[in-house]
Amino acid sequence: MFSWKRPGPAEWLVVGLGNPGPKYEWTRHNVGFLVIDQLADRENLPVQRLKHKALTNTALIGGKPVLLMKPTTYMNLSGEAVGEAARFYKIPPDRVLVISDDVSLPQGKLRVRRSGSAGGHNGLKNIIAHLGTDQFPRIKVGVGGKPHPDSDMADWVLSKFTGPDRQAMEAAIARAADAVTCLLSQGVDQAMARYNG
Template sequence: MKVVVGLGNPGRQYLGTRHNIGFVVVEACAKLDPAAGWRLKFSSQCCEVRMGSETVLLACPQTFMNLSGNAIRQMVGFHKVPLVDLLVVCDDMNLPVGKLRLRAAGSAGGQKGLQNAIDQFGSNQFARLRFGVGRPPGQMAATDYVLGRFAKAETDDVDLAVGRAVDAVRLWVEQGVTAAMNRVNAAPEGSV
């Protein structure tokens, strides 16, 4: 089994915000399997899907972003999944809108949900797919920016990038992190 976790905040007021793009990607992955059914488990909305020959647990923690690590630790511990079989999908303000970056391990880069997962495991040795949301304009606070919604002019780019992110998740599941990184990180805009 592999585990793919999208980071975000629960609640209707956060639907469609930049900070919830991890939820959007994971929910789009679930649509690949028409038999997928969501249920509340491990403090998360979860469903199991098939990707190639793999069973994949998809999860959207229902804790708030900064406490995501506890939910992730619960599901990984219960299923005895090694960290190499965990992928966390999150927003990244240091990447332009729609740009994807896949890494096998590394720092949180200021992403508090990712940092909480690192703290919970005492390790940063799990994959992460970062989805660019761009930088706040002018003097806007980072928190206000990530809790805001994408501009109408960004919608098409975001929708295309969500499709590329789903392809990136599938590549990670079916071919492993190295092959997926080689494709995702080298891909010209608009492809994976």
């Protein structure tokens, strides 16, 4: 639905993690981008303004003015975009919401967290380094583990969703977008209670 209310200055950053370019569309590592696209589609807003090393747009989500962000730095340097935008808007880490893939969660399962370690995720690791803290909320979207123990993790996270996997992920991405709205409007605890399970 189109939002006629114009958002004021950003009070939150909502950052989806992924890699830029058509080559990476619908890969496991780009789930964060897909959730941002879902939120943008709901607001009828393209996320395409290049600012702070990211594709951005401002939106009113859950009653809060937010800057939607898709870093253009590639996954391992995501913190450059997040740190720059957080400093520019003077947004504290507890209002930087990061959406990422998680190979330790079953495909499609969500986990909302108030804070925590990077858990081996290089995008989160770089954001922690640039914010100087791991005390920021995140929504992790499960993409499932490697199909075989000896297969390469990089190959796995850069592989595309196809067929039934893609349909399942479309539903998970919609739920993750709902979780973003819930977290912004009702707080982290409510989002954890509703979407972790």
